[in-house]
Amino acid sequence: MREPLFLIGNVNVDLVMGPQEPWPQPGTEVIVPESEFRVGGAAGNTALALDVLGVDYRLIASRGDDMLGRWLAEPFGARAEAWTVAEGATTVSVGIGHPDGERTFFTTTGHLHSFKLSDVLSQLEEAGDGRVALLVGPFVIPALLADYDELIAILRRRGYRVALDTGWPDGGWTAQVRTRVAAWVGHCQHVLVNDIEARGMTGADTVEAAAAIIRPLMPDGASLVIKCGPDGALAWRGNEHVAVPAPKVDVVDTIGAGDTFSAGYFASLVESSDLARAVTNGVTVASLAVSTRPRRYR
Known part of the structure; x- marks a missing residue:
């Protein structure tokens, strides 16, 4: 995969604060020791890591028509020039940290709710030529989600190799959502989900059982990667199975961990098709x- 990676999805503003425990009473004010204002969203997190890792990519996204939207685009320079500018405010996600490293999020609707298929196509090259199109954050982009089946079909017709990181659906893994995602998976050369998502999308009790359900849905030669947080990651491709443990680290901030994994995974695939190497790098x-903190990637 030496051609640019096309990254399609959600870029928004993150305000991360905390840690805080217990949850405060309504009407009170709480002083927290730390805050950070930064680029966020699944596509934003992945893109920032790809930048540092030196991977050539195209970022297909949008922003609001406001001060935060201009600030959001600034780190991406020329890559943000083709972004759709939505009327109104930029989406902001406030993450309140807890002492165990977990976060509670409050997210506004903002520009992500008007990002649609025509906006993607206006930024997408006609010829995919076998390049990877990584789709992230579908469930937080409702207008695009409505046409996600068509988006995947268009990518396939144009010759892109589709990669998918589903995220967690609003409303959970209903039977309807599972059926729809299963149809997407059938067109993907790479599926990257975390362990909770894998079990949610299949109803399986274990990651291995979930993989046994997902893999037959995928094309021959496709790669399934299940990210298991502090336990590392598992992957399958054909008859190949890879299990990579994670090193023991002192966790500072888990926001976007799966997105940065994806960046490391695809950064490795730029140089080699070695699955074990890609998962290890992720x-x-x-x-x-x-x-x-400040966050480092290499």
Whole structure:
């Protein structure tokens, strides 16, 4: 995969604060020791890591028509020039940290709710030529989600190799959502999900059982990667199975860990098709990211 990676999905503003425990009473004010204002969203997190890792990519996204939207685009320079500018405010996600490293999020609707298929196509090259199109954050982009089946079909017709990181659906893994995602998976050369998502999308009790359900849905030669947080990651491709443990680190911030894993995974595939190497690089990059502040990727 030496051609640019096309990254399609959600970029928004993150305000991360905390840690805080217990949850405060309504009407009170709480002073927290730390805050950070940064680029976020699954596509944003992945893109920032790809930048540092030196991977050539195209970022297909949008922003709001406001001060935060201009700030959001600034780190991406020329890559953000083609972004759709939505009327109104930029989406903001406020993450309240807890002492165990977990977060509670409050997210506004904002520009992500108007990002649609025509916006993607206006930024997408006609000829895919076998390049990877990584789709992330579908369930937080409702207008695009409505046409996700068509988006995947268009990518396939144009010659892109589709990669998918589902995220967690609003409303959970209903029977309807499972059926729809299963149809997407049938067109993907790479599926990257975390262990909870894998069990949710299949109803399986274990990661291995979930993989046994997902893999037959995928094309021949496709790769399934299940990210298991502090336990590392598992992957399958054909008859190949890879299990990579994560190093023990002092966790500082878990936001976007799975997104940075994806960046490390695809950064490795730029140089080699070695699945074990790609998964190992994903685990290494994510482990460094969650254990450093300011965040580091290499």
